[in-house]
Amino acid sequence: MTTNTLFTPLRLGAITLPNRIIMAPLTRMRAGAENVPTALNATYYAQRASAGLIISEGTAISPQAHGYPSAPGIYTTAQMVGWRAVTDAVHARGGRIVMQIAHNGRNSHSSLLPDGALPVAPSAVPPSLPALTKAFQQVPSEIPRALETAEISGIVATFRQAALNAIEAGFDGVELQGANSHLIEQFLEDGTNQRTDRYGGSKENRVRFLLEIVAAVSTAIGSDRLGVRLSPFGQYGGIHDSSPQALFTFIIKALNQHRLAYLHLIEARGSEIGLTDELHQDALNNAALFRPVFDGPLLSAAAYSPESAAQAIEKQHADAIAFGRLFIANPDLPKRIQFGLPLTAYDRATFYGGDAHGYTDYPFYNKPAAVSA
């Protein structure tokens, strides 16, 4: 089959894409000191500028929001200057880039947080995954501190400021990390949210935190520059909800009122990174399930091949497809897909942390030299 459907333009709010191949947000843990992006990070993103849109790695909105060592932030001037070099490099190559703004909540460790404070969460429920310390050591997760009601408006304001900082640093928009068991999803799902105030209990209350952030960020930068990422049915870090389909239908209907640039859904099985296409075949298809519920452009991610991506567009399950691991190993992924060129395999050992190896040294496709007779 052809992959032509991936190579038609698409409008996401204020951003127009030349193709429908998106670079998924990918935490690579290679920021510099003080969580400042480096020249190496700029090279990595610039190499991938032929994507229809680049979504940056999850970027901490505040010192309290960190969850991984050597991950970048967007709350200091130095970080904004570092990111400006990234956005300039991507734009110079004709690309587009939005920042994924994130608060990790309970998925963190006190060694990463100011004054060794405990990670925060809606309720004192620890994740089922080990944590990674500042020194990249795996340790058992700590029991997070439940946020006081009075603290929550401050976190909403921090998301708003992070979005403004991202725009000032040259990003074309922002994506809210509402997926993969981060703080927003911890509020959404009743397995992690056991609050009894206006942010817990009914689904209306659990969705309040997300909707307050969406409203605050939209007012600051325009909802046509805001996307939201969600992972319905995902169970990363042990997160779960007692009735996910009803919950996510409710959330997506509420988001319709904000006229977002896009909604970005992760396929359920793919939230637990590393699953194969075979497993993906059996998973409930979030894009197909929620396409009729959402009014705006829909991005779908997880375990896509070029062929299944083109099929999803053809069937109108999604408007664009985000690729994660394939973009790690193939900086020129759109060209490889368009011309049916072989794909380089990714090396999982170099996903997180380290240097240029496994980061900026994956090859661009070069036509093999003709073999002379």
Ligand SMILES: Cc1cc2nc3c(=O)[nH]c(=O)nc-3n(C[C@H](O)[C@H](O)[C@H](O)COP(=O)(O)O)c2cc1C
């Ligand atoms: C190394 C790595 C880092 C990731 N970091 C993030 C992240 O920062 N934010 C996020 O929302 N998802 C993150 N993900 C999930 C990806 O965006 C994507 O949903 C997942 O890899 C499945 O897509 P794929 O099968 O095309 O790789 C990460 C995945 C990988 C492999």
